[in-house]
Amino acid sequence: xxxxxxxxxxIHTFGCQMNQADSAIITSLxxxxxxxxxxxxxxxxxxxxxxxxVRENAVDRIEHYLQHLQGMKKRDKGLIVGVAGCxxxxxxxxxxxxxxxxxxxxxxxxxxxxxxxxxxxxxGIRLASLEFNAAETYEGIDPxxxxxxxxxxxxxxxxxxxxxxxxxxxxxxxxRSHPFKSVIVEVQKLVASGYREITLIGQNVxxxxxxxxGHNFADxxxxxxxxxxxxxxxxxxxxxxxxxxxxxxTIAERRNICNHIHLPVQSGSSRMLDLMNxxxxxxxxxxxxxxxRSVIPGVxxxxxxxxxxxxxxxxxxxxxxxxxxxxxxxxxxxxxxxxRPGTLAARTLxxxxxxxxxxRRLQEIIDLQNSxxxxxxxxxxxxxxxVLAESESRRSSEQLMGRTDTxxxxxxxxxxYQAGDRLNVLISSATSATLIGRPEHGVVQH
Ligand code: SAH
Ligand code: SF4
Ligand code: F3S
Numbered sequence: 001x002x003x004x005x006x007x008x009x010x011i012h013t014f015g016c017q018m019n020q021a022d023s024a025i026i027t028s029l030x031x032x033x034x035x036x037x038x039x040x041x042x043x044x045x046x047x048x049x050x051x052x053x054v055r056e057n058a059v060d061r062i063e064h065y066l067q068h069l070q071g072m073k074k075r076d077k078g079l080i081v082g083v084a085g086c087x088x089x090x091x092x093x094x095x096x097x098x099x100x101x102x103x104x105x106x107x108x109x110x111x112x113x114x115x116x117x118x119x120x121x122x123x124g125i126r127l128a129s130l131e132f133n134a135a136e137t138y139e140g141i142d143p144x145x146x147x148x149x150x151x152x153x154x155x156x157x158x159x160x161x162x163x164x165x166x167x168x169x170x171x172x173x174x175x176r177s178h179p180f181k182s183v184i185v186e187v188q189k190l191v192a193s194g195y196r197e198i199t200l201i202g203q204n205v206x207x208x209x210x211x212x213x214g215h216n217f218a219d220x221x222x223x224x225x226x227x228x229x230x231x232x233x234x235x236x237x238x239x240x241x242x243x244x245x246x247x248x249x250t251i252a253e254r255r256n257i258c259n260h261i262h263l264p265v266q267s268g269s270s271r272m273l274d275l276m277n278x279x280x281x282x283x284x285x286x287x288x289x290x291x292x293r294s295v296i297p298g299v300x301x302x303x304x305x306x307x308x309x310x311x312x313x314x315x316x317x318x319x320x321x322x323x324x325x326x327x328x329x330x331x332x333x334x335x336x337x338x339x340r341p342g343t344l345a346a347r348t349l350x351x352x353x354x355x356x357x358x359x360r361r362l363q364e365i366i367d368l369q370n371s372x373x374x375x376x377x378x379x380x381x382x383x384x385x386x387v388l389a390e391s392e393s394r395r396s397s398e399q400l401m402g403r404t405d406t407x408x409x410x411x412x413x414x415x416x417y418q419a420g421d422r423l424n425v426l427i428s429s430a431t432s433a434t435l436i437g438r439p440e441h442g443v444v445q446h
Contacts, residue, residue, distance in 0.1 A: 164277045400412060
């Protein structure tokens with residue numbers, strides 16, 4: 001195909017749900033200017049990578065991808081390649097040295113400039129659009145989402161915490177909340193379009209504060225759940241130091257708010273939490289867990305863990321294993337520490353745990369957590385769970401895949417059901433990450 005001057009674009013999205021939401025905004029902004037999404041990168045005149053900088057291997061992936069795009073550009077000189085998101089915001093103009101394939105850079109607050117930046121790139125001018133704009137929430141832009149069942153809705157952008165390991169405050173800038181009314185209007189549109197699941201997202205949703213009249217996150221969640229009574233409501237991420245009793249009570253009271261809280265702890269040792277600048281001790285974390293479990297019986301809890309942060313001793317690592325055994329999380333995202341230039345840890349602490357030790361500790365954490373998750377899943381065998389069907393299962397068109405309200409993946413016999421249905425499923429077996437079953441008569445709700 002001729003890529004020269006083509007208005008077809010293709011976005012590769014890496015990283016978290018915030019990037020996913022931003023890709024939907026970019027799509028909308030470009031469509032307004034006469035661009036249109038391509039089916040795949042081979043049909044695109046413009047390829048955009050929306051990138052993540054949270055760990056070194058995320059950045060390595062981008063570098064590899066750019067090598068592949070460099071090959072494509074050699075074959076077709078008209079192709080334009082841009083890098084958006086957290087990596088260029090973090091590396092700034094220096095990023096151009098990563099690959100000659102890069103025609104432009106854009107940071108998370110500058111997507112409104114993309115049409116102009118692309119035009120300049122076509123004229124041979126390499127721009128880096130990387131200004132922070134602490135007022136930017138992309139109000140008035142209607143995101144163009146993929147999928148018709150589940151939607152993510154950002155309620156805030158940026159982060160004002162300074163967790164010592166984390167690059168996000170540097171890539172996303174100051175925290176800002178979206179106006180309460182605009183979130184509600186977006187939810188109303190999603191309900192009218194038939195969405196069945198709405199996930200409110202932010203780096204730290206508990207510090208949400210309506211810029212107009214100060215409503216907090218519990219108020220927002222309550223209002224969203226009333227506006228969308230037929231949809232499941234999820235939210236992420238909550239910071240343990242900020243999760244409030246009011247929020248926990250709202251979740252318990254509202255049937256359509258999922259009984260699942262993702263509450264990243266990072267380490268089981270108060271000494272490490274202090275070095276990480278997390279703002280709470282492990283005892284305080286355990287108290288929050290006890291409160292949540294007493295108010296929301298049957299709640300599923302998940303977490304994030306970092307193994308081998310600066311100065312981590314064997315006893316700190318043991319404390320993490322003990323925490324996992326005591327809390328018995330449903331699931332966890334587990335990583336080994338990856339130093340990020342410019343962060344508080346990179347400036348003030350030594351990355352002193354050898355890689356082999358980090359990896360060994362991580363493996364012990366993963367093994368323990370997998371055995372705990374496994375047990376949770378096995379305990380579900382023989383019970384009936386409510387599932388929102390999301391799509392055909394990867395293995396067979398005779399099966400559908402969906403999730404429970406506690407966010408467990410369920411694969412079940414399709415029968416007459418389709419994506420978007422909510423139904424009861426009798427679980428007959430389980431692997432460590434999937435429940436398997438068949439429908440129990442009757443759809444719960446359409
Ligand atoms: N705002 C969210 C998510 C931040 S990034 C929160 O506060 O939980 C998601 C996860 O990546 C973090 O919870 C942490 O476990 C992990 N992470 C962040 N920086 C990291 C680093 N430098 N090395 C390893 N893991 C990291
Ligand atoms: Fe990073 Fe901490 Fe902010 Fe999460 S709360 S984005 S871990 S600085
Ligand atoms: Fe998300 Fe990665 Fe940026 S986790 S905020 S895309 S650094």
